[in-house]
Amino acid sequence: xxxxxxxxxxxxxxxxxxxxxxxxxxxxxxxxxxxxxxxxxxxxxxxxxxxxxxxxxxxxxxxxxxxxxxxxxxxxxxxxxxxxxxxxxxxxxxxxxxxxxxxxxxxxxxxxxxxxxxxxxxxxxxxxxxxxxxxxxxxxxxxxxxxxxxxxxxxxxxxxxxxxxxxxxxxxxxxxxxxxxxxxxxxxxxxxxxxxxxxxxxxxxxxxxxxxxxxxxxxxxxxxxxxxxxxxxxxxxxxxxxxxxxxxxxxxxxxxxxxxxxxxxxxxxxxxxxxxxxxxxxxxxxxxxxxxxxxxxxxxxxxxxxxxxxxxxxxxxxxxxxxxxxxxxxxxxxxxxxxxxxxxxxxxxxxxxxxxxxxxxxxxxxxxxxxxxxxxxxxxxxxxxxxxxxxxxxxxxxxxxxxxxxxxxxxxxxxxxxxxxxxxxxxxxxxxxxxxxxxxxxxxxxxxxxxxxxxxxxxxxxxxxxxxxxxxxxxx
Numbered sequence: 001x002x003x004x005x006x007x008x009x010x011x012x013x014x015x016x017x018x019x020x021x022x023x024x025x026x027x028x029x030x031x032x033x034x035x036x037x038x039x040x041x042x043x044x045x046x047x048x049x050x051x052x053x054x055x056x057x058x059x060x061x062x063x064x065x066x067x068x069x070x071x072x073x074x075x076x077x078x079x080x081x082x083x084x085x086x087x088x089x090x091x092x093x094x095x096x097x098x099x100x101x102x103x104x105x106x107x108x109x110x111x112x113x114x115x116x117x118x119x120x121x122x123x124x125x126x127x128x129x130x131x132x133x134x135x136x137x138x139x140x141x142x143x144x145x146x147x148x149x150x151x152x153x154x155x156x157x158x159x160x161x162x163x164x165x166x167x168x169x170x171x172x173x174x175x176x177x178x179x180x181x182x183x184x185x186x187x188x189x190x191x192x193x194x195x196x197x198x199x200x201x202x203x204x205x206x207x208x209x210x211x212x213x214x215x216x217x218x219x220x221x222x223x224x225x226x227x228x229x230x231x232x233x234x235x236x237x238x239x240x241x242x243x244x245x246x247x248x249x250x251x252x253x254x255x256x257x258x259x260x261x262x263x264x265x266x267x268x269x270x271x272x273x274x275x276x277x278x279x280x281x282x283x284x285x286x287x288x289x290x291x292x293x294x295x296x297x298x299x300x301x302x303x304x305x306x307x308x309x310x311x312x313x314x315x316x317x318x319x320x321x322x323x324x325x326x327x328x329x330x331x332x333x334x335x336x337x338x339x340x341x342x343x344x345x346x347x348x349x350x351x352x353x354x355x356x357x358x359x360x361x362x363x364x365x366x367x368x369x370x371x372x373x374x375x376x377x378x379x380x381x382x383x384x385x386x387x388x389x390x391x392x393x394x395x396x397x398x399x400x401x402x403x404x405x406x407x408x409x410x411x412x413x414x415x416x417x418x419x420x421x422x423x424x425x426x427x428x429x430x431x432x433x434x435x436x437x438x439x440x441x442x443x444x445x446x447x448x449x450x451x452x453x454x455x456x457x458x459x460x461x462x463x464x465x466x467x468x469x470x471x472x473x474x475x476x
Contacts, residue, residue, distance in 0.1 A: 004142075004217030009201075009210040013140045014149040016200055017133050018156040020089060023192045024126055025160025026167075027096045027185035028065060031119070033168035035061060036269070037178040038107070048177035049108065057112045059401030064116040066261070066390055068123030073387025076131040077380035081232070084202035085136040090193060092125035097189035099125075104179035130386045135379030138371050139203045142221035146371060147308070147364055151301040154363040158294035165287035222375065233376050239442035240381070245373060248434035250385055252323065252366050255427020257389035259330070259359070261396045262420045269400075273407030276342045288349060289356030296360035300326075304364050315372065316437045323365025327428035329358035331421040338414035372437035376445065 004010070035058055041050035053061075080088045099122045106114040133153065141149040171180045201207035204218040240246055300322055307318055333355035340348040370385065371378045404412045441447065 004214040005211070008214040009207055010140045010142075010145065010149060010204070010214065010218060012199060012209070013136065013201070014153045016196055017136060017153040018159070019192050019195065020093060020129065021133065021154065021156030022160040022163065023185075023188045024093060024096055024129055025157055026164045027100050027122070027189060028126060029161055029164040030168040030181050030185060031065075032062060032269075033165060034172065034178050034181045037169075037172040037181075048179065051107075051111065053112050055405070055407065056401050059397045061112055061115050061119065063395075063397035064119040065123040065126075068120040068125075069127045070123075070387050070390045072124050072127030073131065073383045073390065075383075076128040077383030079128065080132050080135045080379045085132040085139075086196070086200045086202050088128055089132040089136070089200075090196055092128045093189050093196070094193050095125040096122055097186045097193065100182045100189065101186035103182040127387075131379045131383040134370060134382035136202075138375045138378040140218065141371070142218055144221065146368060147304045148301060150368045150371065151297060151304070151364050154367060155294055155297040155360075158290050158297055158360060161290035162287045162294055165290060233445050234448050235377060235380055236442040236447050239440075239447070240377070240384075243440060243442070244434050245436045245438075245440065246381070248431050248436075249366065249369055249373070249381075250388060252327075252427045252431035252435065253385045254389040254392060255327070255423045256362050256366070257386075258392040258396060258423045258427075259420050261392060262400070262416065269404075269407060270413055273404075274341060274410055274413055275345050275348060276408070289352045292353045292357035293360040296357040297363060300361040300364050316435070319365050319369055319372075319437055320432055320435060322361040323431060324428055326359050326361035326365050327424045330355040331424040333358070334417040334421040334424070338410070338417040341410050366431060366435070369435065369437050373440050374443040375439070376443050 038049075038051050039053050039058065041048065076088070099118055103115070103118055106118045110117070137146075137150050137153060167184070168181050171184060172178045174180060176183065199209070201209070204210055204215045207215070304318060304322065307313060308315065313321070333351045337348055337351045337355070340351070370381050374381055400416055403415050406412060
C-alpha cells in the first residue's frame with residue numbers, strides 16, 4: 001500500500017487549521033468573560049470604565065456575533081470553491097484582528113449598541129471560517145489520516161475555549177484591564193495571518209513545500225486524476241436536499257450548536273450568578289470544562305485510531321458510538337448541574353468538566369461525517385450545516401435572557417440546562433437512526449452528467465415508444 005511520510009505537509013496544514021480555530025475562538029469567546037468585567041468593575045481592574053447594562057442588553061451583545069455569523073455561512077461555501085481556502089480563510093482572521101483592536105474604542109463611543117454592531121461585523125467575517133476548514137481538510141486528508149488530522153484541527157476549538165476563558169480573567173485583572181482582552185486577541189490573529197500566508201496551500205499539488213511522495217500519496221488515496229483541482233464539480237442540489245443521511249447530520253449538528261452556545265457563552269454568567277464566583281476564579285474555573293474537552297478529544301482520537309486499525313467496528317458504528325457518549329453523557333450531567341447551588345461549587349464544576357470532556361467526541365462522532373459522506377462537496381455541506389446549526393446560538397442567549405431574569409436563581413438555570421439536555425438526547429437519536437458515513441452517490445464527480453444522461457436516455461426511449469404506439473394506432 002502506497003503511504004506518505006509519517007509527518008509531512010498535510011500535518012502542517014492541519015496544525016495551521018488548529019491555530020486558525022484557536023485564535024478566532026479566543027476572539028469570539030473571550031467576550032463572555034470581558035462583559036462580566038465591563039459591567040462589574042469590582043470583579044476586575046477598577047481603573048477602567050464600567051457600564052450599567054441590563055441583562056437583556058448583555059444578552060444582545062452575546063448573541064449579536066451570531067446575527068452576522070449565520071448570514072455568511074452559505075456564501076462561504078461558494079467562495080471557498082471559487083477562490084480556495086488560502087484566500088478565504090485569511091480574510092476573516094485579518095478582519096477579526098482589526099475589529100478586536102477597535103472594540104474598546106467603539107464601546108467607549110457607542111456603548112452596548114456599538115458593541116453589538118462590531119460583533120455583528122465580526123460574525124459576518126468569521127462565518128467564512130468553518131466551511132474553509134472543512135474544504136481544506138477534505139483536500140489534504142487521505143481516508144487513512146482523516147480521523148487524526150480532522151480531530152486535531154478541530155481540537156483547536158477546545159484549546160481556544162480554554163485559552164479564552166483562562167486568560168481573559170487574568171488579563172482583565174492585570175494593568176491592561178478588560179480592553180487588554182481585545183488587544184491580545186487582535187495580536188494573535190495578526191500573527192496567524194503571517195504564518196498562513198507563508199505556509200498555507202490550497203491543495204497538495206499547489207504546495208511549494210510538499211515532496212513528491214506525500215503529494216502522490218494524498219492524491220492517489222483520494223483517487224484524484226491529474227487536473228482534478230482545476231475542474232469545477234457541479235453541486236447536485238436536488239440530491240442533497242432529498243438525502244435522509246444529510247438531514248440526520250443537520251439535526252445532530254444543530255443540537256451541538258445549541259449546546260455549545262449555552263455552555264460557552266453562559267458558563268461565566270452561571271458561575272457568577274449562582275455559584276457567586278469572582279471574575280478571576282470564574283474565568284479559571286470556566287476554562288476547566290474546555291481543558292477537559294481539549295484533553296479528551298485526543299483520548300477519543302486514540303480510541304478511534306486503534307478501533308479502525310484493529311477492525312473492531314465499522315466507521316459508521318464507530319462514529320455513532322462516540323457521538324452517543326458525547327451527547328447522552330453530557331445530557332445527564334446537565335440535569336445534575338441544575339440542582340446544585342453555591343454550597344456545592346466543587347461538585348458543580350466537576351459535573352461541568354465531565355460534561356465538556358464527554359462532549360469532546362462530537363468532532364470524530366459527527367463533524368467528520370460530512371467529509372466521509374461527500375469529500376467533493378464538504379465545504380458547501382459544512383456551510384449549510386453550520387449555517388442552519390448556528391441559528392440556535394443566535395437564539396439561545398436571547399432565550400436565556402428571557403428565562404434567567406435573576407442571574408442567581410437556581411430554578412431558572414435548571415430550565416436552561418434541562419432544555420439543553422433534551423436537545424442533546426433527541427439530536428443524537430435522529431443521528432443513530434438515519435446517519436451514515438457511506439460516501440453518497442451524489443458525491444461522484446460525474447453524478448449530474450450521468451444522471452442527466454440517464455434522464456435523456458429514458459426520455460429518448462419514451463419518445464421511441466410513443467412513436468411506435470402512434471404508428472400502430474394509425475395502422476389499425
